[in-house]
Amino acid sequence: MEMRVDFHTHIIPENLPDFAKRYQNDKWPILQPTCSCGANIMIAGKVFREVTDQVWSPEKRLSDMENENVDIQVLSPIPVTFSYWAPIEEALAMAQLQNDFIAETVEQNPNKFIGLGTVPLQDVKTAIREMDRCIHELGLKGIEIGTNINGKNLDDESLIDFFEMCEKWNVPLFVHPWETLGRDRLSNHNLMYTVGMPSETALAAGCLILGGIMEKFPGLKICFSHGGGSLPLILPRLDHGWNVWPHLRLTEHPPSFYAKKFYYDSIVNDSVNIKFLVEKFGSSQIMLGSDYPFLLRETPPGKIIDDTLLLTGEQKRAMLGENALRFLNVPVSTFVK
Secondary structure (H helix, E strand, O other): OOOOEEEEEEEOOOOOOOHHHHOOOOOOOEEEEEEOOEEEEEEOOEEEEEEEHHHOOHHHHHHHHHHHOOOEEEEEEOHHHOOOOOOHHHHHHHHHHHHHHHHHHHHHOOOOEEEEEOOOOOOHHHHHHHHHHHHHOOOOOEEEEEOOEOOEOOOOHHHHHHHHHHHHHOOOEEEEOOOOOOHHHOOOOOHHHHHHHHHHHHHHHHHHHHOOHHHHOOOOOEEEOHHHOOHHHHHHHHHHHHHHOHHHOOOOOOHHHHHOOOEEEOOOOOHHHHHHHHHHHOHHHEEOOOOEOOOOOOOOOOHHHHOOOOOOHHHHHHHHHHHHHHHOOOOHHHOOO
């Protein structure tokens, strides 16, 4: 039985409060309606992103899922709302608002949606408390985090306790790029999305590996968006660096050893790249993701996996749905197609 689970989709409440006004800070994203079917995400009076009602309407999602043969969507916040830069009380309010909204959306359609939460990682104790609430009270199945916390890489010592609790509670993490490196050089041509995000993702993965986080917490379950960005292609270079600079080593094994333990979504835009990921990491580590409902999304979700030659039916079945449910600790039997 084939089940299509779109692991990478984003959602935001339509009635997002105006935190910019509430907290007197124009760094907060606000939703400015443009019509009944769309809005602009605004930051400091400028359009950050144009969105349609697909980004907040469960009904619209369900209709699209029906039309595009998607059985389940995994809902996660839009990274611009991570708000790691904000005072902790304000950031927690933003996180809780979204976590409650996602949990309610899942509760209304439990056979169609699975939810991921967000936590304010600028204060790890608060983040762990909110993760506890997300997982053990709201019933969310994982946490989406950014690739850096106010410029601190993911192997920063301040985050150790967070990763320790993720392993202890078996909480899957979805790592999504935000606040990309080199932003001052990526303002033209939408390069932030096409070059900056894949590079930022590779940096985050490299830090988790070379910083010893994956060795210290071998039970961590981590999925990287956009097929791991540029990580798969530069892994041989990372391995080479590990070999030639033994004095810098913090890990027992070369980077490729740990990269095989990560999961990766399928947003790589070319079936040749899907085949490359499978050869590099195995079909068990790849999960269908579309980036619904944004402009760069894959339509219909899973097409790139369907079009990848030489994959067996079993491999495609795993990548299209079973891997995501396993990653999220959700029994396949929970959903009856």
